[in-house]
Amino acid sequence: MLATKTDTIAAPAPRVRPRRRKNDNLTGYLFILPFVIGFIGLTLFPTLASLYLSFTDYNMLGSPHWVGMDNFRQMFTQDDKYWQSVRVTVQYVFTAVPVRLVCALLIAMLLDRITAGAGFFRTVLYVPSLIGGSVAVSVMWKQLFSDKGAINALLTAVGLHPLPWLGDPHLALWTLVLLAGWQFGSPMLIFLAGLKNIPRELYEAAGVDGANAWQKFVRITLPMLTPVILFNVVMQVIQAFLAFTPSYIISNGHGDPLDGTLLYVLYLFRNAFEFFKMGYASAMAWVLLAVIALCTALIFRSSSYWVHYESESE
Amino acid sequence: MRRTAAWLLPLAMTMLVATGCGGAGTSQNDAGGGASTQGGDTITLRFSWWGDQTRATLTQQVIDLYEKLHPNVKIQPEFTGYSGYQQKLTTEAAGNNLPDIMQMNYGPMITQFTTQGLLENLEPYTDAHTIDVTKVDKNLVNEGYVNGHLYGIPIAENALAVLYNPDLLHKAGLSDPKPDWTWDDFIHMAETVHQKLGIYGARTLVFNDSVTLPEYYIRAHGQHLFTPDQKGYAYEDQTLADFWKISLKLIQDGAAPTIDKIQQIQGLEQEPIAQQKAAFDLHWSNQLTVLSNNGKVPLKLAPLPGPGQDQGMYLKASQFLSISKTSKHKEQAADFINFFINNLDAAKILKTERGLPVSSDIQEQLKPDLSPIDQETVDYISYVTKHSSPIDPDSPPKYAQISQVMKDVEQKVLFGKESPEAGAKEFRSKTESLLK
Numbered sequence: 001m002l003a004t005k006t007d008t009i010a011a012p013a014p015r016v017r018p019r020r021r022k023n024d025n026l027t028g029y030l031f032i033l034p035f036v037i038g039f040i041g042l043t044l045f046p047t048l049a050s051l052y053l054s055f056t057d058y059n060m061l062g063s064p065h066w067v068g069m070d071n072f073r074q075m076f077t078q079d080d081k082y083w084q085s086v087r088v089t090v091q092y093v094f095t096a097v098p099v100r101l102v103c104a105l106l107i108a109m110l111l112d113r114i115t116a117g118a119g120f121f122r123t124v125l126y127v128p129s130l131i132g133g134s135v136a137v138s139v140m141w142k143q144l145f146s147d148k149g150a151i152n153a154l155l156t157a158v159g160l161h162p163l164p165w166l167g168d169p170h171l172a173l174w175t176l177v178l179l180a181g182w183q184f185g186s187p188m189l190i191f192l193a194g195l196k197n198i199p200r201e202l203y204e205a206a207g208v209d210g211a212n213a214w215q216k217f218v219r220i221t222l223p224m225l226t227p228v229i230l231f232n233v234v235m236q237v238i239q240a241f242l243a244f245t246p247s248y249i250i251s252n253g254h255g256d257p258l259d260g261t262l263l264y265v266l267y268l269f270r271n272a273f274e275f276f277k278m279g280y281a282s283a284m285a286w287v288l289l290a291v292i293a294l295c296t297a298l299i300f301r302s303s304s305y306w307v308h309y310e311s312e313s314e
Numbered sequence: 315m316r317r318t319a320a321w322l323l324p325l326a327m328t329m330l331v332a333t334g335c336g337g338a339g340t341s342q343n344d345a346g347g348g349a350s351t352q353g354g355d356t357i358t359l360r361f362s363w364w365g366d367q368t369r370a371t372l373t374q375q376v377i378d379l380y381e382k383l384h385p386n387v388k389i390q391p392e393f394t395g396y397s398g399y400q401q402k403l404t405t406e407a408a409g410n411n412l413p414d415i416m417q418m419n420y421g422p423m424i425t426q427f428t429t430q431g432l433l434e435n436l437e438p439y440t441d442a443h444t445i446d447v448t449k450v451d452k453n454l455v456n457e458g459y460v461n462g463h464l465y466g467i468p469i470a471e472n473a474l475a476v477l478y479n480p481d482l483l484h485k486a487g488l489s490d491p492k493p494d495w496t497w498d499d500f501i502h503m504a505e506t507v508h509q510k511l512g513i514y515g516a517r518t519l520v521f522n523d524s525v526t527l528p529e530y531y532i533r534a535h536g537q538h539l540f541t542p543d544q545k546g547y548a549y550e551d552q553t554l555a556d557f558w559k560i561s562l563k564l565i566q567d568g569a570a571p572t573i574d575k576i577q578q579i580q581g582l583e584q585e586p587i588a589q590q591k592a593a594f595d596l597h598w599s600n601q602l603t604v605l606s607n608n609g610k611v612p613l614k615l616a617p618l619p620g621p622g623q624d625q626g627m628y629l630k631a632s633q634f635l636s637i638s639k640t641s642k643h644k645e646q647a648a649d650f651i652n653f654f655i656n657n658l659d660a661a662k663i664l665k666t667e668r669g670l671p672v673s674s675d676i677q678e679q680l681k682p683d684l685s686p687i688d689q690e691t692v693d694y695i696s697y698v699t700k701h702s703s704p705i706d707p708d709s710p711p712k713y714a715q716i717s718q719v720m721k722d723v724e725q726k727v728l729f730g731k732e733s734p735e736a737g738a739k740e741f742r743s744k745t746e747s748l749l750k
Binding site: 060061062081142143146147164165166167168169252253254256257258259273274275276 | 405427573580714715721729731
């Protein structure tokens with residue numbers, strides 16, 4: 001490689017062009033090489049391996065035995081806990097995604113108005129999302145909502161009863177939803193970009209026609225944002241299905257209490273690394289993949305009814 | 315042109331670094347492998363255990379001591395908390411990369427690793443006295459046998475215990491529990507403390523491994539959890555239900571925290587007993603150090619309530635050390651294990667943090683160095699030694715799942731969603747197929 005480099009430098013100008021192109025290609029390939037190796041070794045191979053394992057009873061220590069559809073049959077017909085995890089996950093997706101998106105949109109609209117220190121606020125508000133998936137934040141969340149934590153202290157201070165946030169099977173999931181809502185950073189930035197793209201004349205024209213703020217929001221902002229909303233919904237739904245860290249940390253790794261926070265991926269993880277049912281866990285992963293693909297497809301299908309693209313309207 | 319060069323250079327360097335890393339990695343392995351064949355300079359042993367920071371600090375001191383005495387040996391420590399430990403080892407086993415020496419737990423953990431042929435039979439090393447177990451109680455050594463061979467050397471011993479706070483009991487007008495006390499005494503004392511002092515009497519009887527406490531109760535009633543072949547149950551549903559009723563009674567009377575309060579305890583320092591907000595707790599005896607905050611909270615140990623203590627109580631090897639079959643330095647690893655259990659200086663560092671040292675010589679020689687808490691542990695273990703029965707072989711391969719179902723049912727019962735009797739029935743019907 002070093003030799004090629006000196007060649008290029010020493011070569012007279014007219015001969016450089018074809019060579020440089022060749023070099024450019026080589027450089028390009030070299031640059032993507034780490035990704036290609038990573039993709040094949042860390043994504044493609046494990047994915048195919050897990051497809052194979054989902055039809056086996058692999059326990060990590062022994063060698064896998066082919067069991068056909070047994071894992072899937074057990075999952076759908078015999079495993080109460082599996083269905084509990086499905087219920088919890090559906091509930092989580094249907095609450096966490098709207099909560100996060102509404103937070104993101106509201107904050108984005110506020111930021112859109114602010115001119116002084118906009119960069120500062122944007123950064124500060126994005127921080128929770130950067131660290132939100134981390135263990136540290138989950139630990140902090142657990143402290144906040146613990147029996148004698150800050151939230152209960154606050155409730156007591158304003159004369160309300162403290163709540164067993166993490167101890168009650170029905171409440172515990174809501175703490176996870178709130179945590180998800182708080183990490184609105186990335187959809188917020190995307191909304192903000194979308195808001196900046198809406199032509200100001202539309203608002204001015206509406207103002208001249210006597211529209212109030214709510215009418216402007218419903219008639220202009222929302223329709224103009226629908227492509228961005230579609231993107232955010234798809235990304236957030238996928239993310240919500242894959243949520244793991246918060247429920248792992250906050251539920252003591254078990255989905256406590258009474259499996260109230262047993263998200264799908266957490267149960268998958270427990271099967272794999274606690275009960276050493278790797279085959280079963282792989283089968284669960286493939287069902288999850290199928291469900292996510294189906295949901296994404298449905299959302300895209302539905303988009304023709306509610307997403308408004310500027311080019312079509314003309 | 316300049317640009318190309320500017321881009322290529324870092325790339326080349328990255329490649330160099332990357333290959334350099336790989337090179338270093340392999341050469342290190344070579345050094346490890348080569349040493350034994352050539353009898354050469356440095357031997358590297360990997361030593362893996364579970365435990366908290368206190369244990370890590372103490373263990374590191376023992377490692378330092380051993381390295382000082384054996385300048386040609388380097389010991390690489392690896393530790394995690396208990397919850398992730400088996401996952402880590404299993405992953406390493408799947409990658410054929412087990413550490414040379416690893417801490418093992420009684421029951422399913424050691425059974426699983428043994429049946430997969432991952433551990434070394436240590437009988438040759440004990441026969442040759444490379445690992446000297448002559449001063450270790452025979453019953454304890456027997457716990458390290460799986461399918462007739464020795465796969466783990468017990469390094470410390472433990473027993474279930476009631477931790478109690480004598481100051482709180484006295485304040486409530488009670489005296490220390492007698493060794494032959496009963497569950498009725500336990501409930502009565504807990505409720506008296508609750509009524510007189512306005513704190514919890516006892517902590518609810520739930521354990522991390524949800525099988526442990528019910529199993530004691532079942533044993534104390536002359537039954538066993540599993541049949542000897544581990545393929546069925548050998549207890550009556552009513553016995554299990556009766557055990558849960560103790561907790562339910564305490565919870566209903568306010569003398570023990572409700573299960574949602576228990577769920578929110580984060581770490582041992584928040585345990586009611588550690589905060590002097592309960593007079594009783596059930597735990598492994600080696601938790602005395604942590605739960606008493608190193609002696610700052612006045613705690614003592616008593617046997618679990620009876621009747622039937624002598625049948626119910628048992629001594630347990632709190633941990634084993636095992637050697638992996640793939641280790642390239644088994645002789646050296648065995649020597650380290652021997653050092654761990656038979657060296658007085660090592661014992662002076664470890665004291666009773668992992669449990670009571672197993673060698674009777676060491677126990678004797680350690681006496682002058684023991685703090686009051688350590689002394690309490692020694693006295694307690696020697697009491698239990700005389701008042702206990704051998705441990706049950708809890709090693710059905712799907713123990714982890716069985717234990718999980720027990721936990722689920724226990725939660726349902728203690729949350730009041732199911733009667734104890736219905737819970738006992740549910741546990742049996744859900745897990746019987748896991749035993750077959």
